[in-house]
Amino acid sequence: MPGAGDTERAQLVTEHGRTRISAGVVSKIAGFAAREIPGVYAMGGGLSRRVGQLKGMVGASQDSRQGVSVEVGERQTAVDLDIVTWYGQSIMDISNAVRSNVMDRVHAMTGLDVTEVNVNVDDVFVEGEDDDRGSGSR
Template identity: 55%
Template sequence: MSEAADRTGTHAATRSRNQTGEKGTTLKGRSGVDAPPGIRGDTTVADRVVAKIAGMAAREIPEVHNLGAGMARALGAVKERVPGSGSDVTRGVAVEVGERQTAVDLDLVIEYGASIVDTAGDVRANVIQAVERMTGLEVVEVNIAVHDVHLPDEEDDSEQGGGRVA
C-alpha cells in the first residue's frame, strides 16, 4: 500500500484462496493503533458471496420469473426436490471478481407482458446497488441474457419445487 493511500485510509485488495480453496477478494485494511478500528485487519469476500447477492437482487424484481437457461433450470428443479438440498440462488448467475471490481452475467426468464428492456434495466440497477453496498466492490457491468418468456398458462417450475426465490 502506498503512503498516500495509507494516509487517506484507502483499502488495497488482492485475490486469494481461503482454506477450502474457494476464490475470493481480500480487502486489506491497515494495522496499528493510529488506524481507525473499522479498518484494522483484512476482509475476504468469496466469489460465491457476490454470486448469491447478485442472484437474490435479480429475483427481487417482480417481472423476473426465474434465473438460468433451460437445462440449468431443469436440473435445478430436480435438485431442489431432493430433501435438504434447498434452492440454489446462484443458478443463472456467473461472476468475475477482480481486486476492486466485479462483472456479473445473468440468465433470466421474464414474465410475459413485461418490458424486457425495462426489466433488464431494473435488474441491472438492483444488482449493482446490492453488490456495491454489500461488498464494496465496483460493479463494472451486468450482462443480461433473456432465455425465455414465462407464459401464464405454462406449467410453472415452482409447482414442482424449482421456482423463483422471493
C-alpha cells in the same frame, strides 16, 4: 476486467487488516438482488433450471446462485445473469431494473465496484404453461 487477477476472492485491504470476499458470496448477493425485481420469473438457462427443478423434487433447496456467474478482482467485480421474464412485461425495463439493483446491492454489501452486469434473457414464461420453476416476483 482491470484488477481481476483473482476470480475466486475479492480482497479489501485496510490499515487494520484485510477482508476477502469469495465469488460465491458475490454470486449469492447478485442472485437475490435479481430475484427482487418484479418481472423476473426464474433464474438460469434451460439446463440449469431443469437441474434446479430436479433438486426441488428430491427436497433440496434451490441454489440462489443459479443463473449467476461472476468474476471477482481485488476491488471490482463483473456479473453475468441468465433470467426468465414474465410474458407481457418489458424485457428492457426488467433488465435495466435488474442491472441497477444488482449493482447497488453488490456494492453496498461488499464495497466492490461493479464494472458491468450482463443480463441474458433465456426465456419468457407464459402463465398457464406447465412449468413449476418460478421463484421470482411478478
